[in-house]
Amino acid sequence: MENRHLLTGNEAVARGAYEAGLVFASAYPGTPSTEILETLAAYKDSLYCEWAPNEKVALEAAIGASLAGGRALAAMKHVGVNVAADPLFTAAYTGVNGGLILVSADDPGQHSSQNEQDNRNYATAARLLMLEPADSQEAKDFTKLGLALSERFDMPVMLRMTTRVCHSKSTVTFEERGEISIRPYEKNIAKYVMTPANAKVKRAKLGGAIQAMTEYSNSCDINREEINGTDIGVISAGVAYQYAKEVFGPEASYLKLGMTYPMPMEKIRAFASKVKTLYVVEEMDPYMERQIREAGIDCIGKDVIPEYDELNPDIIRKAVFGEEAPALHSDMKAVVRPPALCAGCPHRGFFYALSKRKNVMVTGDIGCYTLGAAPPLNAIDSVVCMGASISMGHGAAKVFQQSGTDTKVVAVIGDSTFFHSGITSLIDVTYNKGVSVSVIMDNRITGMTGHQQNPGTGLTLMGEPAVEVDIPLLCQAIGLKKENIYIVNPLKLTEVDEALDAALTKEEPCVIITKWPCILKKFTQEDKAAFDLSKKKCEIDQEACKKCKICVKTGCPAIYSGDVISINGDTCTGCGICMQVCPFDAIKEVK
């Protein structure tokens, strides 16, 4: 009993990696994967782990660690695998030395993502052994198994998680860390140098590896039958299996798959022959269903079960049996509660100033500052992916130049996202004589995912002091003129406006760096020395207030617009943006 721990799937992956003798882990933060590395950092006496600037770098570093003989892990959200796809496909050719595991955390239902891709398709496309845990115990066990299988089949293993597996807690039993020694490194050009000649040989050998993995898939006990009644059989994997158990109950039989690439088609065929009606229950794409149908096995799947959005027992029950549980209903409607930039958020001042500009296209990026697109600021025109703000802005500016309109382009990107993939985009602007204005919103931390260190914060994941990237100097080094780099305090609207006025009138690349720490950040000594972070509040003088509501248009969640306009003293941080926009001088700072 005492050895039972209630862990999230992410915490369990970290525990499994620790128990499996992992020595190297690298990741870029991304919901729902972030806590894997944060938890691993607690085992820093036994292993090394780091935040990489992006997912491609994280996976490449893990591949290097594996080649050097250590067990290694890279973790990322589903869209991060797109960034890391280049090394991923070729790592399937080189194989490994120490076990190598890639954790892909998919986000069905897009709780906090810009798309809903199904990364199981990567396993098929890159031919990677894939494991899919259905709860935290399996997340731990499959991480350990995955590292061992990676070594056995000389192949990177993909551990495919989803939001509900990552963030749900269930019980896990702990074991000791195994005595796994680092394997010796041997130079092997034919195996590790993927020139076309070597890679062609490796490509031809993939078939044999897939065959060996398929045999394992057909015989391993993580692909297991639960035979009960013969009327209904259900094939499922991941959290969808848990939902299926709720819906189909103890009378149905199940084929629960823990390894879903290569698929255990012999096992599936045998299971299908034992039941009258076969259901395939899976979230998102008909990944298993497609392969089962291709094998000539008839089944019911996406013809009834939705192929996008997150599943749950309700949805499956309604889809399969047309049943809904009786529920209470009210005609009253709760008002939506959309997320907003926090009270005191340093991004607010910049977006407020930007929202007043006419004839400006603002290309946005991924992070807290994406909320600059929300009402009442409405200050962003586009958001696609990490790093896209600067490159999309560059392309747009080139077209506005040709179409002869005087529309200007401002790209906004956070510090961590700039390090992730904004730097190469900015080189595109300088190298190709771009005219867009790039704004690096440096809030001294990776904000949206819950405050992870990054190359600009001066600390590592393991809590050690680190060199800080000098953003203005970096901009100069890639070709920006020193006089075209403006460093401003985003809480001072005049400073922001002056920088925007100057940058928007120049016909050459300009960068504005807004520098102020995230208000939720745990401030370092350096932060306290560099910024005035003393506690302040703002208050509205009700006699002077004319209820014009201009302060409300800053979108600050501390300002309440009712019969009177007031500021919530508990949440206000005294950032002073409302004070600066008030035309009647009715807002004052109080101690």
Added chain:
Amino acid sequence: MKETKNILLVGVGGQGTILASKILSAGLLSAGYDVKMSEIHGMSQRGGNVSTQIRFGETVYSPIIGRGEADVIVAFETMEALRWIEYLKPSGKMVINDFEIPSVPIQMGAAEYPKGILEELAAKADVSVFRAGAIAEGLGNSKTMNIVLLGALVKVLNMPEIDWEQAICSNVKQGFEEINIKAFRAGEAQV
């Protein structure tokens, strides 16, 4: 207990639903139950609504609860009670904190905080309403509002065999054990 019990804690980011659910699950785990708990992280810190789902019993499969399936819902904020009413079992119990936090559209004057939520819900379901915020403030620490609500929930669950004080003590910051136990007992007295 053969049947799985479903509990839903709903509120607004920063109200302490996560600590309350942590203490609850620690207590349930100590009693030998299989426990699953699901939260959605992400943008909640930025003022969005939050929900924590806890399921316990002999063997629990799904970590999430469907519409009409919650045995108990504890709403840390009044409008969130309205938002989640469809998740309550028609025979279930709802504990509601009489505590309003306007959302951004309301603050901006673009929408109004719905009036008469408590009357509406009382007419539909078995509800207990009290002001946990005022109770916590009366005890001298407004941050223990979540533990007051946890006390009420535990009373509804009626599981005296579990050492809840132990579960509280091992999950709150050192030095805050006593005030949290007081808050817990004050919450129990409300239902």
